[in-house]
Amino acid sequence: MITVNAIGDACPIPVVKTRKAMETIKGSEVVETLVDNEIAVENLKKMAGQMGYQVKDQKLEEEKYSVQIMVTEAEKTEKIQADICDCRPAAASDKVVVIRSSVMGEGDPELGKVLIKGFIYALSQQEELPKTMLFYNGGASLTCEGSASLDDLKELEHRGVKILTCGTCLNFYGLSEKLKVGEVTNMYEIAETMSKASLIVSP
Numbered sequence: 001m002i003t004v005n006a007i008g009d010a011c012p013i014p015v016v017k018t019r020k021a022m023e024t025i026k027g028s029e030v031v032e033t034l035v036d037n038e039i040a041v042e043n044l045k046k047m048a049g050q051m052g053y054q055v056k057d058q059k060l061e062e063e064k065y066s067v068q069i070m071v072t073e074a075e076k077t078e079k080i081q082a083d084i085c086d087c088r089p090a091a092a093s094d095k096v097v098v099i100r101s102s103v104m105g106e107g108d109p110e111l112g113k114v115l116i117k118g119f120i121y122a123l124s125q126q127e128e129l130p131k132t133m134l135f136y137n138g139g140a141s142l143t144c145e146g147s148a149s150l151d152d153l154k155e156l157e158h159r160g161v162k163i164l165t166c167g168t169c170l171n172f173y174g175l176s177e178k179l180k181v182g183e184v185t186n187m188y189e190i191a192e193t194m195s196k197a198s199l200i201v202s203p
Helices: 013-023 038-051 073-085 109-124 137-143 150-158 167-172 187-196
Strands: 002-005 029-035 054-061 064-071 095-099 132-135 162-166 183-185 199-201
Touching: 002 013, 013 029, 013 038, 013 064, 013 109, 029 038, 038 054, 038 064, 095 109, 095 187, 109 150, 132 137, 132 187, 137 150, 137 162, 137 167, 150 162, 162 167, 162 187, 167 183
Parallel strands: 002 029, 095 132, 095 199, 132 162, 162 183
Antiparallel strands: 029 064, 054 064
16 A cells, blocks of 8 residues: 555645556555545545546544545556547647736635645646746736745746746836746737637636
């Protein structure tokens, strides 16, 4: 059995850790993930179901749960064959992610900060990445000194994602000297990039 300790980890880290552990399996194995909330349990069960693996969960004690995913060689082989036969077109190379705020969604701003950080981290774990990420208005702060998402954004840039931050926005918020990842852009390039994109994702 492979045990993954994801206690204290925010979404989507338990799922990402578990997937990485599953990728190391050569034959048949059980991957047990320890988490501290029921939402993480449900997310892991959903992932296992989507991948065709059997799963069971158990509450060990207060704020401690075990999720066991049974990965078998037959299921892995079937999944690989399905992937080989999957003739869906690849993701468009001109997909653009637009981030216009330092928070995600409406409501509590502290929750919004957790969500946007989780979104950028989850994006950095995808196999198919966007071509460009645009940051403007409040979103400009996410590419600057002090941002909790800098490591994930640098990873995205390292993997070929072009990261552009609005220069006017940096000036407005007094962040011109604090940009730590990507390049400064202007509204003309932002408009052009968005108009040419086949898909725009805006969390």
